[in-house]
Amino acid sequence: MGPADALAAWRERAEAELRGQPLGSLTTRRVDGLVIPPLEVANPLREEGLASGPAKRSIALVVDERSVEVARPFFEAVDVLWIRGQRGPDAPAPTVVIEPSERDFDRTAIGGARVLSDPAIEVVRGGSARPWDARDAISSAALHDLGASPVTQVALMVAAMLERRRALGSARPPAFAAAVSPEIFVELSKLRAARRLSDRVLATLGEPLGAPLFVRTDARSQARLDRATNAVRSALGVAAAMLGGADCVGAAAMDAVGDDPSALGLRLARNTSLVLSLESSLTATDDPARGSYSVESLTDRIAREAWEVVREIERRGGLAAAASWASERIESEATARRAAVRTRAIPMVGVSRFAMAGDEVRGVDTIARDASPFEALHVGEPPPVQLLVLGARSAVEARAAYARELIEAGGMRVIAPDDGSSAHVTLIAAPDALFATEVLSHVRALHEKGVDVWIAGRPLAHEAALRGAGARGFVFVGADIVDVLSAMRARATRPS
Numbered sequence: 001m002g003p004a005d006a007l008a009a010w011r012e013r014a015e016a017e018l019r020g021q022p023l024g025s026l027t028t029r030r031v032d033g034l035v036i037p038p039l040e041v042a043n044p045l046r047e048e049g050l051a052s053g054p055a056k057r058s059i060a061l062v063v064d065e066r067s068v069e070v071a072r073p074f075f076e077a078v079d080v081l082w083i084r085g086q087r088g089p090d091a092p093a094p095t096v097v098i099e100p101s102e103r104d105f106d107r108t109a110i111g112g113a114r115v116l117s118d119p120a121i122e123v124v125r126g127g128s129a130r131p132w133d134a135r136d137a138i139s140s141a142a143l144h145d146l147g148a149s150p151v152t153q154v155a156l157m158v159a160a161m162l163e164r165r166r167a168l169g170s171a172r173p174p175a176f177a178a179a180v181s182p183e184i185f186v187e188l189s190k191l192r193a194a195r196r197l198s199d200r201v202l203a204t205l206g207e208p209l210g211a212p213l214f215v216r217t218d219a220r221s222q223a224r225l226d227r228a229t230n231a232v233r234s235a236l237g238v239a240a241a242m243l244g245g246a247d248c249v250g251a252a253a254m255d256a257v258g259d260d261p262s263a264l265g266l267r268l269a270r271n272t273s274l275v276l277s278l279e280s281s282l283t284a285t286d287d288p289a290r291g292s293y294s295v296e297s298l299t300d301r302i303a304r305e306a307w308e309v310v311r312e313i314e315r316r317g318g319l320a321a322a323a324s325w326a327s328e329r330i331e332s333e334a335t336a337r338r339a340a341v342r343t344r345a346i347p348m349v350g351v352s353r354f355a356m357a358g359d360e361v362r363g364v365d366t367i368a369r370d371a372s373p374f375e376a377l378h379v380g381e382p383p384p385v386q387l388l389v390l391g392a393r394s395a396v397e398a399r400a401a402y403a404r405e406l407i408e409a410g411g412m413r414v415i416a417p418d419d420g421s422s423a424h425v426t427l428i429a430a431p432d433a434l435f436a437t438e439v440l441s442h443v444r445a446l447h448e449k450g451v452d453v454w455i456a457g458r459p460l461a462h463e464a465a466l467r468g469a470g471a472r473g474f475v476f477v478g479a480d481i482v483d484v485l486s487a488m489r490a491r492a493t494r495p496s
Helices: 003-017 112-116 141-146 150-168 184-204 228-243 263-279 293-315 323-342 372-378 393-409 432-448 460-469 481-492
Strands: 080-083 095-099 121-125 176-180 213-217 248-251 384-389 413-415 425-429 452-456 471-475
Touching: 141 150, 141 176, 141 323, 150 176, 150 184, 150 293, 150 323, 176 184, 176 228, 184 213, 184 228, 184 293, 213 228, 228 248, 228 263, 248 263, 293 323, 323 481, 372 481, 384 393, 384 481, 393 413, 393 425, 393 452, 393 481, 425 432, 425 481, 432 452, 432 460, 452 481, 460 471, 471 481
Parallel strands: 095 121, 176 213, 213 248, 384 413, 384 425, 425 452, 452 471
Antiparallel strands: 080 248
16 A cells, blocks of 8 residues: 555545544634644654754753843843753753842742752852843744734744844844743744744855744733733743743743732742753753654744745835835734634633632733733622523533623622622523523513623524513624623623
8 A cells, every 4th residue: 555545544534533524624723824734644744853953951040030131121021031051061061040139039949958959950149140132132022922923923033034134244143032822832833933944044144053042931821810820821831932942931920910920929930940941851852842743734834834924025125115014914913813812712711711700900001911801801899790590401501601601701700590689780591492482581571670681692583582672782602702791890880
């Protein structure tokens, strides 16, 4: 059996497992435009890896960016920093932990006296470090936080490098900076694609490969709600950066958004880098993702699509001449992302999904983040909303859970019809089959009492009748729930 026959047989077997559905039904089409096909182990990509890469990592520096002038202003939102070291001629260099004098880190937080007494770990009190200066790096971090896609971020980094070389020649070696989200596989593929493209351009220009790559965890994915989840987001971002070949990784404390980070937040941010690099050994191997079909496929797709964007920019006369075109592209992608967050097509744990009941935000900062629209709903005391569940439990359980989750994501608290409390707003969860009967009668009765009524689900043919009976609106999968929850909360907080 030849390769073509083997692939056909594999496809046939895969589609049989899918009960007749085509293999393409497993294709993921992301909001940012990336299309991720299903795994096809019978037709793997060539394992390209990275054209260049850093030496084996053996040194980790962790610093507080507030007291050490490393990579300003790129690391403004960073609380600790991990820096890749190079293997010494005879033995690995020691791990160095830099503790700024004005921050009293708990030494036991990185493993206790036994670890710190290890000669391979050196602790520096009140120290500082300047391994490279990233202030002049070509950075896509701001584009990331605005909502630009991975393809656009990589393309504009390479286009900016070409623009700079035209202006300055080879007198200033390039360095790159980027931000990463918790989407670990997309982000590490983005970094690999950026290094692959930049190395190929540098090789064509006859310049040294392996430009330094500075990476920080992003501000876009951080939230002021359920802040402990930020620690998980940062850990995933740090892992993506290390696996993607970053030379320098900055991590923000979990509670740094809008406030000064706590001692616990700083320790966790520092320990995340140390544990992932020294204990989890993410930095023990160069380009550890090489050979993974999904990573190689995604890296190749991002690199190829980014190169087409670079070509389009060059056809327009370079990045400066194409600035307006690039801005429109970024705004289009950012708008699509914001819409996806508001409809929960891009969910946020602890924010739009599985929000903590009663989680309150004291004031809203001016930084536009994914969580910002939901955080605005959590300012002030959570008003009550009555959840009215109709129909058999087996038929309505999922919709009732959906309705409860929405109420809590909107900064409101759920009350049952029989708990003796009163509420200005009721959200009804019922099977579609009851829309024309029980739901209609409950809407009419509640409206006559002056209660605002919303319904979970699509009413379709019954919408006119339900609105005529007094229903104010409907909430369903795919709707802009921020608009709905804002209206519900405004009505729920009105004076009695």
